Amino acid sequence: MMDIFAGLFLCQCLVLTLAATGCPNIHECQCTFSLIDCSGRNLTSVPRFMPSDTVYQTLRLDHNRLTYVPNNSFFGIKVSDILLNDNIISSVDHGAFYGVEDRLNELDMSINKLHYLPSSVGTLNHVRNLDISDNPIDQTAFVAGEDVLRRVGDTLYEFSFGHDIVYEWPHILRHLVALKTLNVLGGSFKTLPPGAFHGFEGTLLNLRIENTKLIALPVALSRLIYLQRLNFDHNHNIGDAGILVPAFSSTIMRYLTDLTLKDNSLTVFPNILKYLQQVRKLSLEGNKLDIIGDNSIQIIESSNVEDLSLRNCSLNRVPGAISRMRNLHILDLSANYIRSFERNDFTNMSWITNLTVTDNPLDYISPDAFNGVHNLMYLNLQGTMLREMPNAIENTPTLRDIILPSDQIMCTCDLAWLRRYMDRYGQQLHVQGTCETIISEIRNYLTNFIPMCPNYAG
Template identity: 40%
Template sequence: MLGSSSILCLVVISACPFLIYGQYSESLCPSQGVSSRCHCTENVIECRNRGLTSLPNFQTSPWPFKRLDLSKNNITYIPARAFEGINVTEIDLSFNMLTGIHREAFINLKKQLNGVDLHNNLLFALPEVLSTLENITKLDVSYNPIPHDNFTDNVMRLIGDWITEFHFGDQDLQQWPHSLHHLAELQFLKFYGGKMDRIPITAFNGFEHTLRKLWMQSTHLIAVPIALQYLHNCNELHFDNNVFVKDAGILIPAFAGMTKTLDTLSLENNSLSTFPPVLRTLVSLHNLSLARNNLQIVSDQAISEVGSNLTTLNLQGCNLDRIPGALSKLSMLKNLDFSYNKITTIEKNDLQAMNHLASLNVSYNPLAYVSKSSFHDLGSLEELVLKNTSLYEVPQAITNLPHLKILNLEQDQPSIECNCDLSWLYCFTKTNNSALTIVGACYTIVLDIGLYVKNDVRTTCPNMC
C-alpha cells in the first residue's frame, strides 16, 4: 500500500523527480497490462527477458527516459507507431526473433533516436526504417542473416552522414558489403563472423581517415587484411578468435598506416606460437594482448620484437609453464597478466627489472611455490592477484613489495592455513604496510585472512614484531 508521501508524489510528479524505485516504477512506468509490465529506473524502461512476443502498449509518461530495453524476448515484428507515448534516445531489441520492422515504427522518435541495437535477430535485410532516423549515430545489426547485397545502398547512404559506430556480420556472410563506403563519419567498426577468407583492399574506403577503433573477430580470415594499411588514424585494433590466421597471417604491410597511431592491439586466439615481428614497427603501442595463443616458450628473440613503450601485456591462457625471463626486457610494463596458464613456481630471478609494474595477475595457475627472494625488482607493485592457485600459505615474498595495496588470495576452495605462522604478516602490515588489503578466506577457520591477521594473530599468537 502506498504511503501518503508516495501518493503525493504520484499526484505532483515534478515535486518528486527521483522516486524511481518501488512505488515510482509501479505507477509511472509507461507500459500497460500485467503480463507486459516493465520495470523503470531513472533512465531506463527495462522490459528485458519478459517472454514478450509483441511490444507492450506504451502509455504517455512525462518522465524523460533515455533507454528502452526489450532484449531477450520473442518479438517477431515491430508495427507502425510502436513507440508513441515514450521519449527515449536508445532502443535495445537484441536477442529477439525479429523478421521485419515497419517503415513508420520509429516515426515519433525519428529526430531523437541515436542508438538502435538489433543484434541476434532474424532480419534478412537492413530495415528501411533506419533511413528515416535523422540523428542515428550507433547501429548494431550483427548476427542477423543479412547477405552482403541486402546492406542496401539507399539505406546506407541516408544514414551515412550520421553513423559513427556500426556493428555487423554473421557466420554465413559470404562477401564484404560494398555499401559500407557510405559511412563517411565512421569511428568505430565491429565485424563478426563471415565465411570469406579475405576481404577486398577497398573494404575501408570512405572512412579510412575517420576510423579510430576496429574489431574483426571470429572470422574465417587467413591473414590480417591488407586493407588495414589505409587506416591512418586507427588507434585500437581487436583482431581476435581468427583461428585460421596463425603466425604467417600477421602481415607487416597490413599495419603500414598504423605504425605511429596504434595504441592498443589485441591478437587473441589466432593460433599464434610467438610474438609477431610486426610489433617492432608499432612505435606507439602501449597495450598488447596475445591471450589464448599457444606461446609455450617466450624467447629473447621474440621479446626483442616488442616496442619499448609497452605498458600492458596480457598473456592469459597461453600454455606457459613458467614466467618467461625474457620479459625483463619490457622494463616499462605496468600491468602484466599470466592468468590461466600452467605456472607452478615463481623463482628469485623471475620478473627482474620491472620497476614500473603496478599490477601482476597469476591467477588460475597450479602455483604452489613462491620464493621468498622473488619480487625484489617490483618496488612499484600495488596489486598482486593470486586467485585459485595451489598455494597453502601466504607468500612471504610480499615483504619485498613496499607499496602493495591489494593481495588477492581468493579460492573456490580455501587452502590458506591461518595460524600463528602468519605472525610475520601481522608485523609486516603493522610496521610497513598498514594500507594492505588482503582478500581471501582461511582454510582452517571460517574467517577472512585479513581479519585473522589483523585481530586473531595480535591476540592469540606470541608477539613476533
C-alpha cells in the same frame, strides 16, 4: 465509505500517473526515471505505449520472443535508445519508428532473424549507434539496403554487423563517412579488399574484427590514419604467417595504442610490434605460445607496451624475455600452467605494479622471487594451489592489495612475519582470502589473532 472513496481516488491517481509517465501495461514493463524496461518477459508482440511527455533514455525490449515490429510501435513516447536485441524478429515495417525518428540515437537489433536491412532504419535522422550483428543478412541483402546506409551515413558513429552467411565484404559501408567505431562480429570472407574502409579511413578510431575466416591481417588496415584501438580476435585461420607487416605502417598508424590479437592460432610473439611504437596495451590471450623464446627478445626490447596479457597462452613458466620490456607495468599470466615462481623469474622487473596469476597450478613461490620488484602494488593469486602466505612479498614495500585462494591458506602464528611487515611499512595492506585452519578472513586473523601470538612483538 470514506475508505472506499479514498481507494477509488488512489486508483485514479495511479492511472493518471502511469499515463503521464508513458509506462505501458504494468504487467509487461516497469518504468524508472530514465528506463522503460520490458526485457526478458517472454513478450511476443511490442507492448502498446500510452502517449507521454516524459523523456526516457532507454527502452528495453531485448530477450523476448518478438517476431515483428509494426508501424507506429513507439509513437507517443520519447526515448533516445531502443534495444530489440535477442529476439526472433524477422520483419520490421517501414514506419516502425514513426514518432521517434528525430530522437533516436541508438538502435540495437542484434541477434535476431532479419534477412535484410530494414528500410525503417533509413528514416532515423540522428542515429549514432546501429547494431545489426548476428542476423542472417547476406551480401545480396546488403547491396539491396545500400540506400538505408546512405541515409544514415552522415550521422552514424558506430556500426556493428556480422554473421557466418556474409561471404564478401559489403562495399556499401563506404557511405558511413562519419564512422568512428566499426565492429565486424563474424563473417566467412577470407580476405578484405585494399579499399575495404574507404569512406571512413580518416575518421575510424576503433575497429573490432572477430570470428571470421580471414587468413591474414588485412592490408587495408594500413590506411586507417587515426586508428587508436584494434581488436582482432578469434580469427582461427590467421596463424603466425597471417601477421603481415605490410598491414601496419609506422608512418600511418601513429595513434594505435590498444591492440588485441586473442585466439588467432599464434605460436610466437608477433613481430609487428617493432613497427607499432605507440602501442601501450597488448593482449595475446588464447594463443598457444608455449614459451617466448630468444627470437622474440629483439621485438620485445623495441616495444613500449605497458599492459600485457598472456592469459591462457599455455605457458609453463614466467617468460624470461618479458624482463626486456622496460615500460611494462601490468602483467596478466592467468590461466596458464605455471607451477612455481623461482628466484630469478622476475629479475629486472622493478617497474611491474600489477601482477595477475589467477587459475594456475601455482603451489610454490621462492622467498626471493620478488627481489627487486619494488613497485608492485597489486598481486592476484586467486585460483592457485598455494597453501601458505608467500614470504616473497616481504620484498615488496609498496604492495597494497593481495588476493589469495579461498579456504586454502593456513592461518597460524607463523603469519606473525606478515603482521610485522604491515607494521614496518605503515601501510594499509588489503588482504583478500579466507583461512583453511580457522573460520576467518585472513585480514581479520592478522588483526585480531596474531597480536596474541608469542612470536609477535608489536
